Amino acid sequence: MHAPVLYNEVIGGLQPRAGGRYIDGTVGAGGHALGLLEASSPDGELLGLDLDPAALETAAQRLKSFGDRVRLVRSSYREMVSVANGFGWDAVDGIVLDLGLSSLQLGAAERGFAFRHDGRLDMRFDPSSPITARDLVNGMPEDELADVLFKFGEERAARKVARAIVAARPIDGTQRLAEVVGAALGGRRGGIHPATRTFQALRIAVNGELESVSASLPLAVGLLKSGGRLAVISFHSLEDRIVKSFFHRESRDCICPPEQPLCVCGHRASVKEMTRKPVVPTKEEEAQNPRSRSAKLRIAEKLEI
Secondary structure, three states: OOOOOOHHHHHHHHOOOOOOEEEEOOOOOOHHHHHHHHHOOOOOEEEEEEOOHHHHHHHHHHHHHHHHHEEEEEOOHHHHHHHHHHOOOOOEEEEEEEOOOOHHHHHOHHHOOOOOOOOEOOOOOOOOOOOOHHHHHHHOOHHHHHHHHHHHHOOOOHHHHHHHHHHHOOOOEHHHHHHHHHHHHOOOEOOEOOOHHHHHHHHHHHHOHHHHHHHHHHHHHHHEEEEEEEEEEEOOHHHHHHHHHHHHHHOOOOOOOOOOOOOOOOOOOOEEEOOOOOEOOOHHHHHHOHHHHHOEEEEEEEOOO
């Protein structure tokens, strides 16, 4: 099983220690969780959250040797505070959020995340969620679909792609959707499949990903002890922009507009940015794991307030 993206950088950045409590809000196959547990031996504890029951099964097997040092819960990281409180954790030493798709999800054709394998258009992290990518592709009005592709996929030809999708309805499979988008855009773009942005946009829309990130960052900081650290790995500019903006704002004592002569906001910094620029994979990691090439890691440390 491959090591998770930016593994050494995450573990080194969170500085896990014996007796510490840690949350992996996107536990996936348990790679980062494994590193946190090993580095916090002999009695560090970990709470792992994931909406995907298949991921939780894999993580449970991978982490079973740690016994009751591990708690795994099927839940969104948006619920990390209530889940942690339910175990009597009112503050933790470190939190990691790996916002990318896991290799398990990408490799499962029936999940519909990738066009390398033909499968039903689904793209739900939580299989019990009511809305699938197929629903959006076949039911959304053309102008709304174009807006989704532009907003969440940064697809400049969004209206052209939406028009082609509507004309080709019904579309049930991932490869058929990729063919329709590819034909509309006329081939590959610098080595990237032309449907990549469309698939990204649909996945983000189906799972409400950007809203989850925006809502969860302040919750995560609030849950950290003084000196505790939050590590976030993003895989596209929309997510990274949210994380970057949040860390920048929360590391400042005043967020008044520059033209404001005196501070009236009363804002106080809650974190210190440990990564002024995002940490990116080494060339060696990119060669071993091409999926890592777009990853960006940002880390912040909770200040005493």
